[in-house]
Amino acid sequence: MLKxxxxxxxxxxxxxxxxxxxxxxxxxxDLNPGTNIYWCGFGEPPSMTFRTTFxxxxxxxxxxxxxxxxxxRFAGGNVGFIEVEEFELFIALYKKPYxxxxxxxxxxxxILREGPMNIAVMKEMTGLLxxxxxxxxxxxxxxxxxxxDQYDGDWExxxxxxxxxxxxxxxxxxxxxEALKIVLQRFxxxxxxxxxxxxxxxxxxxxxxxxxxxxxxxxxxxxxxxEGSYLLTKDIAVLETIQKTCEQFVLVLHRxxxxxxxxxxWLKEKLKKDGLDTLQYILVDGEFIxxxxxxxxxxxxDIEDVIFLDNDLxxxxxxxxxNAIHLVNDRDEINKIKRYCGEEL
Numbered sequence: 001m002l003k004x005x006x007x008x009x010x011x012x013x014x015x016x017x018x019x020x021x022x023x024x025x026x027x028x029x030d031l032n033p034g035t036n037i038y039w040c041g042f043g044e045p046p047s048m049t050f051r052t053t054f055x056x057x058x059x060x061x062x063x064x065x066x067x068x069x070x071x072x073r074f075a076g077g078n079v080g081f082i083e084v085e086e087f088e089l090f091i092a093l094y095k096k097p098y099x100x101x102x103x104x105x106x107x108x109x110x111i112l113r114e115g116p117m118n119i120a121v122m123k124e125m126t127g128l129l130x131x132x133x134x135x136x137x138x139x140x141x142x143x144x145x146x147x148x149d150q151y152d153g154d155w156e157x158x159x160x161x162x163x164x165x166x167x168x169x170x171x172x173x174x175x176x177x178e179a180l181k182i183v184l185q186r187f188x189x190x191x192x193x194x195x196x197x198x199x200x201x202x203x204x205x206x207x208x209x210x211x212x213x214x215x216x217x218x219x220x221x222x223x224x225x226x227e228g229s230y231l232l233t234k235d236i237a238v239l240e241t242i243q244k245t246c247e248q249f250v251l252v253l254h255r256x257x258x259x260x261x262x263x264x265x266w267l268k269e270k271l272k273k274d275g276l277d278t279l280q281y282i283l284v285d286g287e288f289i290x291x292x293x294x295x296x297x298x299x300x301x302d303i304e305d306v307i308f309l310d311n312d313l314x315x316x317x318x319x320x321x322x323n324a325i326h327l328v329n330d331r332d333e334i335n336k337i338k339r340y341c342g343e344e345l
Contacts, residue, residue: 002193002226004242006286008235009192013259014051015286016247021059024052030186031258032090033080034060034069038255039296043150045069046081048258049328050251064151071150073142076204087166089182091144092174093205098143103128103136111146116158144171180205180213185222188232191262192239195229201265202258250317250324251283252292263288276304280328282321289313292325292337300330305339314341 010016019027027048028034034046045060046069060081063069069081074094082090106126111117114125122133137159140146147165150157162169174182180203187199196214200207214230217223224233231239253260260267260281271291272278279301282290290308294301306325308314314321318340325337337345 002231002236002239004239005193008239008242009190010286011242012190012192015251016249018053019051020053024048024054024056024059027051027190029083029086030190032082032086032183033072033074033078034082035078035080035256049254067151071148072144073138075202077138077142078204088170088173089179091169091171092176092179093183093203094142095144095171096139096142098145099139101136101139103132104139107133107136108140108145111159111161116149116160118156118158120156122159176209177213180209181217184210184213184217185232188223188230188235190258192235193226193229193231194262197265198262201263202261248285248320250285250320252280252324252328253283254280254328257281259283259288267291270309271307273305273307279303280325282306282308282324284313284317284321290321292329303329303337305342306337308341311341 014023014027028046031048034048036044036046037049045057045064047057047060060069063083064081068084070084070087071079071081072087072090072094074080074082074090080090106128107122110122110125117125119130119133119137122128123130126133137146137148141148144162147160147162148157149160149165162171183203184199187202188194191198196207196210199205199210203210214223218225218230221233223230224236255264255278267281267288268278271281271288273293276293277296278291279294279296280292281288282292284290289310290306292303292306294304303325306314306321322337322340339345
């Protein structure tokens with residue numbers, strides 16, 4: 001196993017060396033698609049928590065208002081915000097073939113004929129219910145035939161013809177394979193040492209496609225295979241010379257966090273409790289060791305328990321872990337932590 005992977009990963013994630021605005025722009029690009037904090041409420045800008053010297057949510061709110069960040073549906077139809085200069089790359093990666101249905105055709109023809117409109121107008125003009133309109137719009141959005149102009153937190157956002165909104169964007173600039181080879185190099189830089197399951201867990205792209213791109217990058221000398229996982233060839237020397245920098249730390253990460261999404265394929269199986277939602281995951285010294293479980297609410301969450309892979313470590317670091325949980329969940333009677341390792345507090 002390679003040395004210092006965890007240290008270099010935490011550095012490149014800006015977990016232990018917080019990013020200024022310039023470093024953040026590159027970090028955001030490499031961790032695309034950008035997402036908001038899980039269960040944060042409609043209209044919140046994307047945010048990468050614990051990685052910056054500034055309020056990145058407000059920074060991205062301005063970028064949204066200026067339409068520097070564009071909304072789309074990526075990685076399994078999930079909402080993401082991509083920089084305008086990166087949009088062609090992610091269209092290539094995630095654009096779905098258009099498979100028309102009655103409702104999709106009706107709405108597409110309406111927008112083509114009448115121009116931009118919101119869902120309330122569509123409902124009035126078609127007689128369709130909102131629950132019929134919304135999934136049809138999402139399908140059209142995933143095919144990049146229409147664009148949802150969510151540049152602020154307002155519920156009343158317009159839906160436009162994609163080619164009318166972005167006449168200069170070339171949806172065929174890259175093939176999916178070309179785009180995948182580009183983003184995997186960024187992924188490798190930020191995650192350092194990864195396996196196909198981790199890349200699949202984050203990008204939601206078939207493993208056969210990911211493996212094909214990896215194999216070509218190995219043939220090109222860009223990646224190297226070590227013990228069935230992959231890294232940038234040039235990082236071998238970096239890992240050998242890097243000084244150990246990871247001090248002890250505890251972070252409680254929301255479910256849309258990049259590191260969580262990369263490990264979601266096993267976290268969802270290993271850290272769960274029947275009948276309860278997984279609210280957040282606990283990262284200790286760069287490794288996931290536990291989860292906060294309870295019930296999501298619009299307001300403070302119900303925190304029923306804190307569960308772990310290793311209860312001995314959980315007890316040893318208990319004070320730090322509880323403080324980290326309180327940092328992202330207000331310390332009050334409404335959402336007090338009821339249990340820890342199954343024991344009442």
